[in-house]
Amino acid sequence: MAKYETVIGLEVHIELATNSKIFCSCSAKFGGEQNDHVCPACCGMPGMLPVVNKRVVDLGMTAGMMLNCDINRVTTFDKKSYYYPDLPAAYQTTQWFAPVAVNGKVRIETSKGEKFIRIKQIHMEEDAGKLVHDDWTDTTLVDFNRTSVPLIEIVSQPDLNSAEEVVAYLEQLRSLLRFAKVSECRMEQGSMRCDVNLSVRPEGSDKLGVRTEMKNMNSISAIERAIAYETARHIDAIENGTEELVQETRRWDDIKGMSFAMRNKETAGDYRYFPDPNVMPVCIDDEWFERIKKSLPELPSVKKDRYIDELGLSEYDADILTQSRALCDCFEEAYAVSGLVKESANWIISNCMNVLNRKQLTADMLNIDGKALGKLILLVADGKVGHANAKKILEAMFDEDIDPEAYANENGYIVSNDTGKIEGVIRAVVAADPKSVADYKGGKEKALMALFGKCMKELKGNCDPQVLRELLIKIINE
């Protein structure tokens, strides 16, 4: 049997993290009551002039630079015509002739090693509205809240050859764009969607096979299943002539585990692109270009190496921290304030992650003040606040902006150096529990821990454990 090679190119749509839409000032926020975030411009009313949101260009350039693209210093918008009720003007404003970024590359790593995936282009465009089918009236209901929400589309060259590579590529895109705060890239919320172009050819052939496209894939596992199915279908068609492969758009049904040809083939793909005379070309001058260049974050892989080589963190710790920009930012701020590398890393990896897990939040959603965390770490290191109370302070930092020291004072969390008070507590505890005292004197170490715990509880944790332990032993042996 001949061996086959799968050839895959991806078009990835990413919703940009902006406040307003791409060509009008309506809110770009997800959700809201139907048709609440709309105006004559995004409803496609005649006579309205679109005006480009500068932030969209900023983020388009940022994405381009993160993916090693060349930035087109004059970038223009074009009309892509198609007739569908989710597109009120009957054309989508997108970029065809001079997209914001071209000719990039993304490095991925798989079980087969390192590989570079070439990026053909990144263009800025508007999203379409949402359609709801109403069975009762047998009509279609249209919501334009999502119309004109800004997107970038990242078009790869057909350089991917397996589902594993596709997954690695998507994860790399997500990591880079989250780090640069271009988008949250949440597939489950639709802020990252993917069209998969796939063809199959005999290994070693340089001629591409018939290409099919699956649109709007929104989960990584569905993409993996769809690629496996389509590859098998293509090979079956080539080997056994089960069907004639045609270039077409197909819909992936993840429940049935099959792809289906979409109807309306006849009119698909004739988009009649032409320059949109209503949107002025955007010229990116040197100042603008440099401003975006300076704003780029350190790449996660570079950060990880620096954490290990310069700061002496373990690979494990560096790996966890660099999974999210929020964790890195918090760590770097906490370290800058406290000067304590290991403690800063540990507080984030164990304590902060615990709170996030309990609140069912992801690492990206860590939004406590890193500087305050640094101060808290210092309070603990200086013996001013005990561990248990420090965790309570951390918990409070998730809910409000607080100064850890002021908060510790207000809540009585400051460790007391008043040995008179500590002695008083110890004497009372010892007097009330002669059995534990006798057990300890009889050689049971555990009994000392019980007494220690009772004293700590009485003192509400505000005591240097070392001081307490020494005083406790001294008093028992008196």
Add this chain to the structure above:
Amino acid sequence: MLYMNSDILRRLQKLNQLKLTDSEERDVLAFFEKQSAELESLSSAIDTENVERMVHVMPILTVVREDVVVKNFTREELQAGAPETMDGYWQVPRLVE
């Protein structure tokens, strides 16, 4: 130079889900024929040799706005002229997927 003919016009109607009557079709074709003739005369009258292609027809560049949300219209105002609405949605004939 050919800008329009009945085949192209039929295809455009299909793409835009429009149905022109025979007399409307004749009017559109006549209109384009006239336009084509005028464009033809322009291109023969004006020498465009060595003229650089324009990026855009307007001498204005980089009109951008800050990323600020402004709400100027209510849903009711926007839907005032709609033929059919339901529960705040625009309502259109059922689409077959």
